Amino acid sequence: MRALDVLATLAAPTWMKLGDADFGLHIWRSWQLAAGNSLTKVTQGAAERLGARARVLPASDDPVRTKLRTTEGWMDFQPWFVGRRCEPKVLELRYEGAEHARPGAEALAAVENAQLIVFAPSNPLLSIEPILAVDGFRTAIGASRALKLGVSPLIGGKAVKGPLARLMDGLGMATTAIGVAERYNGLLDGFAIDAQDRPQEKELRARGLSVLSTDILMRDPDDAERLAAEVLAWATDLRDRSEKAAS
Template sequence: MSGTVVLTGGVGGAKLVLGLLQVVDPVTVTAIVNTGDDFRHLGLHISPDIDTLLYTLSGKANTAQGWGREDESWAFLSALRELGGEDWFLLGDRDMALHVLRTAGLARGDTLSTITAAVARRWGVEAKILPMTDDPVATMLDSDVGELEFQRYFVALRCAPAIHAIRFAGAEQASPAPGVVDAIMTADIVLIAPSNPFLSVDPLLAIPAIHKALSDTLAPIVAVSPLVGGQAVKGPTVKLMGELGLPVDNDSIARHYAGLIDGLLIDSGDDCSVTDIAIAHTPTLMVTLEDKARVARAALALAAAID
């Protein structure tokens, strides 16, 4: 067995991974990261969920803002605006360095996996960070204003359009990145972070070989609910659930992961009536480092209690 695997995306996922690193040996943790949010902007390959995790685990994240780097400057964006360039996706000067480095590496024939690993090593991140795939996968949303790529919906339109369906272009043909399937199959525990199930976790599950590995692994799989008191801490989870016709409760989260998870960790004030999985409670709002460690510890304890 090889430790703990976390399926993650976005800020909530990064918080759980950071908490996990406080309670177990970081070298035993493997984070498999959503890349359905990746896109090309101004000719650059941007991997928002990978970058959020890299910044968070290396201590470079802007924790107050919830995205991007601390001590950022905006000279590039200001000059871009002067020229009439697209400024809806905010690119800070420090953040740009990572996008330029990644794009240059991909142009040389390097993979997203190798580039990510090199940055993690450079920044002293001991946990293993694996993109879900090195192949292109794009989260596409069928909305009341037409089909939208994820970043256009999430950033430019601020999640305002109503969503009718979600698809992951390229997922059926995508292969897991090197090490992904092996990490899942040899894990002691698999955790699903409190990331948006429909936008941040489903892209991973849409890759057939990843879904099969999760179905076949002997490790207990525990999801952490993204809901606290019937609300999402961040992002469009609740709005999206309503638009997709789902009750906004933990029963919906449990049913969404039915057949894969063995347990669900939910907030102390919430409940879940699904009876075929183990349920545990803890305060799941993660503000401080101690909060993050507590949630990670509770998720591990629930997994350890599953036969």
């Protein structure tokens, strides 16, 4: 934490508690961007050098900032999330710059060529909707011929961690799996929910969604691997049924 110590000595804000390894990555990324490289190229370069096995692509090379209108006025995401620990109640969300941002060519190609698109159980308001807000990206996903499945980030109306339930409540949304599925309206073929939320299964099916009811809590890497395998098996089953119905 030497970098934070130096910043504190210089009277700089130190509420973002990053370790020196994180500072190293951010300095390298800023250096690469300042040199004129695209965010896509910088992200792929970092992923390769750090040994990531997955291909990582940002939705856009253009800047998009999450802004929150709170009971104390408009705030940037990180000062609210980290600096204030999600304290001021959020009344409105805005993804500044999304209307002018262009989808990354490689990200669009990945969507167009995908056979399966999975909306992970991340916070839909803070992690996924900034991507969907990029002009043209939501349309591209909707037009994709890929099977599109989502995994609920709520269990029994509560988030495993993070401020999702409070955010949804502040924005007047139902803090349920159904409330999350509504945010992806028109994009999903199926939605995985926790067994605790099985009473919502009938309404989800009435909305035209296939439903997988299982244990979606990922306590450790083994749980994460199990859930991923279940979703992939579900996708295979849905695809097989669709092909049989079409034949």
